[in-house]
Amino acid sequence: QSVLTQAPSASGTPGQRVTISCSGSSSNIGNNYVYWYQQLPGTAPQLLIYRNDQRPSGVPDRFSGSKSGTSASLAISGLRSEDEADYYCAAWDDSVTGPVVFGGGTKLTVL
């Protein structure tokens, strides 16, 4: 059971905008930054979003992150087939479960 809660699956059609959510608590998302990772099939995860809404160089601006209270969201606009992957949120955690916690992951299917 993951500390951060994500829906196990999401889907969309090419060109569509999809949102993936991540829910936590005051000890993690509420008081710390949120990070998002993309894991393409058979590969290691890659950093997609850092510090809630910042994109590393090379990440398309189709990907955006936001945070509100104890929840965070990853939005993907102009959905493409190559976006089909697992997406994980992560955060620093100030409680005994920390200091780093992950969400259970959301498998995004491009229909």
Next chain:
Amino acid sequence: QVQLQVSGPGLVKPSETLSLTCTVSGDSTSSYYWSWIRQPPGKGLEWLGYIFYTGTTNINPSLRSRLTISIDTSKNQFSLKLNSVTSADTAVYYCARTTLVNLFDSWGQGTLVTVSA
């Protein structure tokens, strides 16, 4: 560009010790923190722990009694030892560079470790 390479046995017997090494190139282990993360087959990611070049570690509370992380800056490597393994420890093990800004910003390719007799 930093690269991380995990090495170690792919098969470990139950009750024995799982040992892995992560070799870093393109960066110095005398900077940043360095983490271990695992992913059981078909499941999500679990942070195991990290180490600073000084040897200071922070270990996932759920594994604190079984997990040791060490670093050898002269070889630009850091290592994991997980003792008394069971089938629940079967997973792909990743190493990753860790920073306060980016969290895990560079990952190794991962290695599958199977715990089986």
